[in-house]
Amino acid sequence: MKYDFRTIEEKWQKRWADAHAFEASTDTSKPKFYSLVEFPYPSGAGMHVGHIKAYSGLEVISRKRRMQGYNVLFPIGFDAFGLPTENYAIKTGIHPRTVTDRNIEKFTQQLKRVGFSFDWTRVIDTTQEDYYKWTQWIFLKMFDAGLVFRSTALVNYCPSCKVVLSNEDSQGGKCDICKSDIIQKSKDVWYLRITEYADRLLSGLDTVDYPLNIKQQQINWIGKSRGAFVNFSLKNLDDKLRIYTTRPDTLFGVTFMVIAPEHPLIEKYRSSISNIDALDAYKNECAKKTEFERTQLVKDKTGVKIEGITAINPVSGREIPIYISDYVMMSYGTGAIMAVPAHDDRDYAFAKKFGIDMVEVIRGGDISREPYIGEGEMINSGFLNGMHNKADAIARMIDYLTEKGIGEGGVQYKMKDWAFNRQRYWGEPIPIVHCPKCGMVPVPYDELPLKLPEMTNFAPGEGGESPLAKVESFVNCKCPRCGGAARRETDTMPQWAGSSWYYLRYIDPHNTNAFADPEQLKYWLPVDWYNGGMEHVTRHLIYSRFWHKFLYDIGVVPTDEPYAKRSAQGLILGPDGEKMSKSKGNVVDPNDVVDELGADVLRVYILFMGDYGSAAPWSESSVRGCKRFLERIADLPSIAKGRGETPKLNSKLHKTVRKVSGDIEDMKFNTAIAAMMSFLNDAEEIGTMTLDELSVFVRILCPFAPHICEEIWEQMGNTGLCSLAAWPEFDESKTVDETVDIGVQINGKMRSVISIPFNCEADQALAIAKADEKVIAALAGKTIVKEIYVPNKILNLVVKG
């Protein structure tokens, strides 16, 4: 058969659509499978081969599940709020709505051309009013629950995008969107109290099936540490200086303290500080640095001693100086630390520079040369002296501090509350009204969605305020509580909002009474398998777990965790082995591949190129290899005739079914395809196969290359769709060959290969081996002292002499 992929692919895509083949059923009596892929941001650049790889994994698994009889929900949608669209709108004057619709249309066409088996009746777009109505609804529920607050804080601000960014969006001191340097700015912003869920986000990881590296990244991100809070007395003042430490066992070794430059202590006691000018100057210096710069100057510690205030070490009674230094962050712990120079790298460097003395409290190092971080006997530490175990010493000290009322055990998290706002147009309006009398008042639920106003100039204001602030008709409103004149909040939500719950909307996307019907939620949740990129495992994945846990707490979702299982695909690199980018000119457009070679080739190649979870470079010539494979598949019907089994081929077929079935579950698509190629090689060599065998083979190939398989399936006289035919079972007994070739080793070295009956006894194997010429030669003049026989695997003869 001529492999006319264009005609075939168009034909079957239409047939699938007409048959509603891949639409999930609302019938909850069947076993369900919910497979989710991260929905794309519909950028103007169109689809990228990376998108295809991200969806192809679960595409194969979803197709296999359907053939196994599951009710499969495999949806797609668009995460369409965001800055690139808005920036494009500012530049061109085209409304973001228009741009978004156009891009979504383009993505949809491209996705359909690849033949993905998405349920196109459930497409969602986060920028549609009937979607973001529910994003706002969840926000208000959080507001009601006290998880939303406003706070003036130093925020990460991108001067180019003119927006406040979360810590997650400003990693490395660069804006995640435009890559320019972040500066610190004091601003009144919205926060979500995600830290309240820190412990549960941590413990929930024990209940889900995520790869270890993803769990570890989340654990690091949450950054839980255990330690103690200690209140240091200040000499001649009633006040205390509260610190957090993970090493209360070293308290006797504290010889100074350090507070962050922004620490309120300085403002509070300005008049008692004799060098306030020097402190102010230092503080100003620090404010100019970006957080990035501040964390770069690791080696050279800077700081200024506070003259006029000293602290008292609560266990040794010693009077100790207090410094300000930017190596202490106001945003972690209490913004103040106790310094133990003998046993901490940073404190050591600081003490050396400022000539502060040290007290060794753990024996084992030479503190004249370097700090000692290890464990050892406690010395110079009063009641801790002689202890060797760090954990015991910590526990003992915490008991002591608690007993004396000078401190207590506690935990800290690196994770901070989520800065939840953008000063931009193209996002969900935050549904809050500011009333001079009532304060912050939520928009009533029955007034949702709070729609974005129509406007034409989307540029943010110079002061960094939202473009919405310019729309008087939007801003001026009545207080929902007292009816008086009030002003609307003009910030919008960050892009992460819509994606934090989209998987819930797919379950019941057209519901107007609730974000989804509780019965359907109960049936479909949790998502059985979620695939996406590694770049989303600390932000999107944590955010959406947080929202889900909240929704669980208020009783609107039935599970504590949203995703039962998570996997991640590896990048597709350019042919040059570099990350694909427009500037490098190494971008492969999936459309071109579909045009030139067909969707089935694209799909097979992307899954064949290497381990699904690893990065691999695109290879123009390897793609053609997959094309050859499918062309030969198209010719298979010409050698298939009759019913029943082909003697030399049937066991290979059963082995292939076993291999492919298992490999798909492990996302080892490359070896699954290799096994099918190997089967094809054998079939061609034998030159014949039966229609029964072809029927089996076409069905296991169908999830990978569905168009060509449908065509062959139809040619064979089948009336239904191959995509919905039963997944073939294999017969274990038929995977077994009568004889098996095993290696014969002498003293662990391969000497020969012998053919023996399957599962044969050691005696028989040994007899056959001893009759083998090569073995005879290798054994000449030696005595066998030991025989190791592993059935069907190996025979190893240990000899001496």
Next chain:
RNA sequence: GCCGGUGUGAUGGAAUGGUAGACGUGACGGACUCAAAAUCCGUUGAUGGCAACAUCGUGUGGGUUCGAGUCCCACCACCGGCACCA
């Protein structure tokens, strides 16, 4: 610095502690062709040998084992994440 991962032919990559290099690509030789492309057949880890065959070979050095790409210890290189987190 901390956490996670990777290291195998020319190349992408295969190998539940049991015949290293499956499958694909490329290269080389041949068939077909006026020729090229496509297709088909064969060869393709290194070294030595006419050959049968032998020796070596999975980043480096040790170890465990009858047997190690796989397990353990130490090291090197690279990739990803976090990072003055007290």
